[in-house]
Amino acid sequence: MLGAGVDDRMMQSAKIFCPYCGKPLERRESDGRSRLYCGAEARFIYENPIPAATAIVTGEDGRMLLILRSREPGRGCWALPGGFIEMGESPAEAARRELEEECGVRASDPSLVDIIFQDSRYYGTSLLLIGYSFASYAGTPRPGDDAADLAFFDPAHLPDLAFEAHGRMIERFLERREELRRLWTEEV
Numbered sequence: 001m002l003g004a005g006v007d008d009r010m011m012q013s014a015k016i017f018c019p020y021c022g023k024p025l026e027r028r029e030s031d032g033r034s035r036l037y038c039g040a041e042a043r044f045i046y047e048n049p050i051p052a053a054t055a056i057v058t059g060e061d062g063r064m065l066l067i068l069r070s071r072e073p074g075r076g077c078w079a080l081p082g083g084f085i086e087m088g089e090s091p092a093e094a095a096r097r098e099l100e101e102e103c104g105v106r107a108s109d110p111s112l113v114d115i116i117f118q119d120s121r122y123y124g125t126s127l128l129l130i131g132y133s134f135a136s137y138a139g140t141p142r143p144g145d146d147a148a149d150l151a152f153f154d155p156a157h158l159p160d161l162a163f164e165a166h167g168r169m170i171e172r173f174l175e176r177r178e179e180l181r182r183l184w185t186e187e188v
């Protein structure tokens with residue numbers, strides 16, 4: 001997790017021009033926050049966190065599916081399958097799509113695990129990570145898209161993860177595992 005100053009600088013360099021009129025933006029204090037401001041239009045430009053979805057799939061032995069990332073951020077580190085939610089797509093659909101793209105499996109019966117907030121230096125913004133666990137999947141996992149490899153891991157012996165937020169999501173899943181399993185059973 002990074003200090004606010006680092007992220008402020010990232011955001012300043014990432015977004016310099018007004019998305020509405022194209023004039024240069026500045027930063028102004030309002031309500032105790034440093035916000036982007038368009039002097040030409042005399043208005044603040046509000047920035048919002050970007051939502052991403054992530055998928056937790058476990059085998060019958062309880063081991064958890066992780067991918068080895070082939071791209072930045074987190075290249076060469078393990079992570080949960082997932083990515084940004086696209087327009088017109090629900091968070092659960094996004095988690096399912098990313099899982100299929102990265103691992104080649106079709107998952108079903110999603111349960112919301114948690115929503116985790118993270119400041120991302122790489123993207124220069126805040127992220128909302130929305131995590132789903134899937135009760136079942138079809139197909140043989142094989143790496144695709146931005147996964148160089150994949151493997152099932154014992155949750156008690158996970159490798160180093162690319163993102164701290166994924167570690168927190170896995171902790172939440174393990175805490176809620178029995179409760180989530182009951183939910184799936186009731187839905188069937």
Ligand SMILES: [Zn+2]
Binds near residue numbers: 040041
């Ligand atoms: Zn403007």
